[in-house]
Amino acid sequence: MPSTVLVGTQWGDEGKGKITDLIASDFDYVVRFQGGNNAGHTVIHGDTKLALHLMPSGVMYENAVPVIGNGVVIDPGVLVKEMALLEAEGISCERLKISCDAHVIMPYHKVLDGAEEKRLGNNQIGTTKRGIGPCYQDKIARKGIRVQDLLDEKIFRLKLETALQQKNAVLQKIYGLQTYTVEEICDEYLPYARILKPYMAETAHMLNSALSQGKNVLFEGAQGTLLDIDHGTYPYVTSSSCTSGGACTGAGVGPVAVDRVLGISKAYVTRVGGGPFPTELKFAEDGGSGQDAIDGALLCEAGHEFGVTTGRKRRCGWFDSVIARYAAEVNGLTDIAMTKLDVLSAFDTVKVCVAYECDGERYDYFPMQQSVLFHAKPVYEELPGWKGCDITGCKTYDELPANTRAYIEHLEDITGVPITIVSVGADRDQTIMRGWE
Ligand code: IMP
Numbered sequence: 001m002p003s004t005v006l007v008g009t010q011w012g013d014e015g016k017g018k019i020t021d022l023i024a025s026d027f028d029y030v031v032r033f034q035g036g037n038n039a040g041h042t043v044i045h046g047d048t049k050l051a052l053h054l055m056p057s058g059v060m061y062e063n064a065v066p067v068i069g070n071g072v073v074i075d076p077g078v079l080v081k082e083m084a085l086l087e088a089e090g091i092s093c094e095r096l097k098i099s100c101d102a103h104v105i106m107p108y109h110k111v112l113d114g115a116e117e118k119r120l121g122n123n124q125i126g127t128t129k130r131g132i133g134p135c136y137q138d139k140i141a142r143k144g145i146r147v148q149d150l151l152d153e154k155i156f157r158l159k160l161e162t163a164l165q166q167k168n169a170v171l172q173k174i175y176g177l178q179t180y181t182v183e184e185i186c187d188e189y190l191p192y193a194r195i196l197k198p199y200m201a202e203t204a205h206m207l208n209s210a211l212s213q214g215k216n217v218l219f220e221g222a223q224g225t226l227l228d229i230d231h232g233t234y235p236y237v238t239s240s241s242c243t244s245g246g247a248c249t250g251a252g253v254g255p256v257a258v259d260r261v262l263g264i265s266k267a268y269v270t271r272v273g274g275g276p277f278p279t280e281l282k283f284a285e286d287g288g289s290g291q292d293a294i295d296g297a298l299l300c301e302a303g304h305e306f307g308v309t310t311g312r313k314r315r316c317g318w319f320d321s322v323i324a325r326y327a328a329e330v331n332g333l334t335d336i337a338m339t340k341l342d343v344l345s346a347f348d349t350v351k352v353c354v355a356y357e358c359d360g361e362r363y364d365y366f367p368m369q370q371s372v373l374f375h376a377k378p379v380y381e382e383l384p385g386w387k388g389c390d391i392t393g394c395k396t397y398d399e400l401p402a403n404t405r406a407y408i409e410h411l412e413d414i415t416g417v418p419i420t421i422v423s424v425g426a427d428r429d430q431t432i433m434r435g436w437e
Contacts, residue, residue, distance in 0.1 A: 002259030008224025017041025030058025033250030071250020126273025204252025236275025
């Protein structure tokens with residue numbers, strides 16, 4: 001299996017976890033390269049469902065080395081808990097490697113995340129309040145604390161002291177919140193440091209050596225293209241590079257290390273948090289009405305669209321080929337895995353957005369100005385559905401109803417990317433391979 005970057009092509013929650021889990025056993029290394037425990041996916045181990053937020057999926061396969069790359073932000077308390085949970089289930093975390101250059105989420109990052117959201121009021125981003133943004137802010141401002149700082153108590157205390165001088169002032173004077181002492185953070189974090197020390201490694205060197213020996217690497221993206229700090233719907237984004245380029249900086253490999261870019265795309269679209277979403281079918285409680293509110297509620301219910309990390313109800317809408325084409329470009333997609341196709345079996349007809357309209361102008365490509373995206377009206381094509389056909393048991397492409405195949409092939413045509421994996425249910429065996437090898 002050639003080295004592959006796997007990315008979300010929408011606003012996250014595309015079903016990356018299932019596809020990663022499906023293909024991870026073909027790789028020697030599985031690397032998280034951005035984000036932190038704002039991500040979340042469920043893996044099935046025997047009869048148990050495990051919710052993972054930080055641990056790379058490779059931990060589930062003995063042949064694969066799970067790696068947390070330098071581009072990730074790590075909440076050590078969450079990681080230690082996740083490791084204990086996995087070990088209790090008999091899943092060994094022994095092979096885990098953690099980059100010494102990854103940044104550490106501190107207690108004040110989490111508090112500041114929540115406080116800043118509160119301050120923004122109606123303009124809030126809808127973050128996961130896991131401290132992701134404030135931690136990346138410190139990284140870019142060159143004030144962050146890295147995993148390697150945990151190796152030396154003296155350095156850790158010194159950096160923490162410097163950070164707290166500023167953080168405590170902000171917490172107290174801007175937000176009227178409680179401050180922290182060096183001692184209380186050390187009491188919590190130094191035991192984590194002792195637990196995590198054996199797993200710390202120079203992961204960029206390790207991966208490059210492995211690649212030069214012909215080993216294969218899966219770079220496992222979290223969130224999605226439209227949440228990317230550069231290419232997403234800024235400022236309603238996360239603070240990291242979720243697109244394929246982020247795999248290089250977030251793992252420390254050159255672009256030639258990547259042979260394939262697999263985009264994960266739901267057969268419809270969802271988003272959590274604020275920000276523009278042209279094909280949104282607003283729920284009645286959010287001001288939606290008529291058929292749109294009915295269709296939105298049906299997508300949410302049939303698709304079980306509730307966040308793994310936050311439990312929040314996700315906003316739902318029809319497939320948007322404008323963002324799909326954009327994702328194909330900014331990621332250089334070579335393949336698409338289409339997930340949750342079975343959810344559309346609930347509809348008589350299915351709609352696909354082919355362009356936007358705003359102020360009398362038609363947009364076939366992602367508009368340059370965010371305000372257009374906010375006011376864009378989707379231009380839809382309506383395709384015949386396959387209501388009444390249960391596709392969850394289909395094992396081959398030819399077993400799918402003709403209208404389902406027509407939908408897939410139409411999306412291939414309008415996105416320009418081959419759909420080589422089709423998922424028709426949550427289980428591993430509810431997947432149709434269509435050219436992905
Ligand atoms: P943050 O990543 O917690 O800073 O949140 C920023 C935005 O990204 C918010 O709209 C979140 O809802 C969204 N977000 C972050 N992680 C995920 C994810 O894994 N799936 C979907 N949305 C996410």
